[in-house]
Amino acid sequence: KAGVTQTPRYLIKTRGQQVTLSCSPISGHRSVSWYQQTPGQGLQFLFEYFSETQRNKGNFPGRFSGRQFSNSRSEMNVSTLELGDSALYLCASSLVAGLDGYTFGSGTRLTVV
Amino acid sequence: GENVEQHPSTLSVQEGDSAVIKCTYSDSASNYFPWYKQELGKGPQLIIDIRSNVGEKKDQRIAVTLNKTAKHFSLHITETQPEDSAVYFCAATAFGNEKLTFGTGTRLTIIP
Numbered sequence: 001k002a003g004v005t006q007t008p009r010y011l012i013k014t015r016g017q018q019v020t021l022s023c024s025p026i027s028g029h030r031s032v033s034w035y036q037q038t039p040g041q042g043l044q045f046l047f048e049y050f051s052e053t054q055r056n057k058g059n060f061p062g063r064f065s066g067r068q069f070s071n072s073r074s075e076m077n078v079s080t081l082e083l084g085d086s087a088l089y090l091c092a093s094s095l096v097a098g099l100d101g102y103t104f105g106s107g108t109r110l111t112v113v
Numbered sequence: 114g115e116n117v118e119q120h121p122s123t124l125s126v127q128e129g130d131s132a133v134i135k136c137t138y139s140d141s142a143s144n145y146f147p148w149y150k151q152e153l154g155k156g157p158q159l160i161i162d163i164r165s166n167v168g169e170k171k172d173q174r175i176a177v178t179l180n181k182t183a184k185h186f187s188l189h190i191t192e193t194q195p196e197d198s199a200v201y202f203c204a205a206t207a208f209g210n211e212k213l214t215f216g217t218g219t220r221l222t223i224i225p
Contacts, residue, residue: 043215056211090156101147102213104156
C-alpha cells in the first residue's frame with residue numbers, strides 16, 4: 001500500500017515569507033501528526049489532527065498552524081518565516097493515534113534564507 | 114511532560130557483533146515505546162515497538178526489552194550487518210496522548 005506522501009520534498013524560502021506543506025496519510029489512517037526535526041533540538045512534536053480536529057499541540061509559536069481535510073490529508077503552515085525555522089518537517093499517520101504504530105513520510109526539507 | 118534520554122549518541126560495532134541502545138523515560142503513564150531507524154534523506158521507519166504489558170519482544174535480529182519499574186527500555190540488534198548503519202531513535206507515549214516524545218538519537222555505524 002502507498003505510504004505517507006509529503007510534498008514538496010525541498011523548499012527554499014526567504015525570511016518573512018510563509019509556507020504551506022502538504023501530507024497525504026496512508027489510506028484509512030485518520031490521525032496525522034507533524035514533527036520538526038533539527039540537529040540541535042531533535043524531533044519535536046508540532047500538532048496532531050484526527051477527523052479534522054486538532055487534538056494536541058506542541059510548544060511552538062502561533063506562526064505554526066495546521067489543518068486536516070475530510071479526506072484526512074493535512075497541511076501545515078508557517079507564517080513570517082525565520083532562519084530558525086529551517087528544518088526537516090515530518091508527517092506521520094496512524095489508524096488511531098497512540099494505539100498503533102506511526103508511519104512517517106520522507107519529510108519536507110525547508111531552508112529559510 | 115515526558116522526557117526521554119537515549120544513550121549512547123554514537124556507537125560503532127564490528128559487523129556480526131551485537132549493538133545495544135538504551136533509553137529511559139520519566140512519565141510512568143507512558144505505555145507505548147517504539148523504535149525508529151532513520152537513514153540519510155528518509156523519514157524515521159518503525160522497526161519494532163513494545164507495549165507496557167510485555168517485558169520483551171523480538172523480531173528476527175531485533176529485540177526490545179522494557180523495565181517498567183526502572184523506566185527504561187533497550188534495543189538489541191544481533192548479528193549486525195552494514196545495512197544496519199543508520200540513526201536510531203527511541204520514543205515514548207501514552208495511549209490517548211497523540212504525541213511521541215523522542216530520544217536524541219544514536220548514530221550506529223557497522224564496521225565491515
